[in-house]
Amino acid sequence: MITKRWLCSPFVRKIMAEEINTNKTATRWLWPSLFRWIPTSTDHIIDAEKRLLSLVKTPYVQENVNIGSGPPGSKVRWFRSTSDESRFLNTVTFDSKEGSPTLVMVHGYAASQGFFFRNFDALASHFKVIAIDQLGWGGSSRPDFNCKSTQETEAWFIDSFEEWRKAKNLSNFILLGHSVGGYVAAKYALKHPEHVQHLILVGPAGFSSDSDASKSEWLTRFRATWKGALANHLWESNFTPQKIVRGLGPWGPNLVRRYTSSRFGAYSTGELLTEDESRLLTDYLYHTLAAKASGELCLKYIFSFGAFARMPLLHSASDWKVPTTFIYGVQDWMNYQGAQEARKNMKVPCEIIRVPQGGHFVFIDNPNGFHSAVFHACRRFVSPGSGYESLPEGLTSA
16 A cells, blocks of 8 residues: 555655656656656567577577568457557577477466577577567567457467468477467467477466366365455456566566575576576566566466366367477476376377476476477477487486
8 A cells, every 4th residue: 555654755756856857748647657667668678688698608689570460351459559550579589500490489478488598509409499479478569458358369379470470481390388378389280280390388278177177176165265256356357466566666676586586496396597597587587577568468368267278278189280299397287187188189199298307497497308308309300210219318208
């Protein structure tokens, strides 16, 4: 709650004075001034991305790929713009050997392509690696999120990715998606299987159905409490963690620092971040979270409270047309049993690999194990004719 004492603090007075001195419009009300406390911008995001990727030895090119203002006749809400403003997806492409297979990487919720910073060097030794920020995330365009249904929300991500593919003139690529990015990658492959050679889903969200919520006793009990009712209300109101980061203004970076120190430090299941990695990832993560709300607002339309998919991938398993590899950290909170259930109905090759000392961010927790899993999944592209089928040491099959 904002108090009179807080409003009269020296810090607030200093911020207000700076605002008056730097803006020609003399009289501005307090609230707009407060919102400008959020110390970020698109330039901040790209600068933070460059600092984080300075840890990567492989040269790369960063570009904003124009995806237009929308394909002809599109009914997707993000294409509806009174100004016909073109949108773009922030893209990084890493140097590779000529003739290398193309690997496109799609990040998960509350993340951006920079989260793969520990993987780019190793993967670029075998692939032409291209990583993107999805529409409404990271350094990509952040249009107003006007979707009102699950179908519209899925189209927001699938259609914008397809426009990106056309702009990059890509076809026949390996598609890797993490968490919610795995959900998007899978939905894209279902709609455009002709472009995807192989699908790699890393701790993918969206296999458990909304009806499965009744099978979870703890969730049923929790929903019956006042805390559960409040949490469910916040979820359905589209209250996101990013709103907390923005609401804290200049104190937001400290909250993000505590998160990264905890998640990838004290409670990490695998290889700890170095001091430089932690500092640069924290800086990068803060700027991507604090920027304008856009893609983050997808969550309530894709999942019900408890992360149960409203249109689960499990129901589409029999329509799968692309060979698929699932990769899970052994400590991943995403349940690999959903993939096992889907595999029963798939008519294409499918394998499930579990990586030790890894949680939901297995590619950060245990990068070497993750790389081994990816190389094994793509063995027919990186080592054609090798006939090598057994899993690398340390990995397990589910």
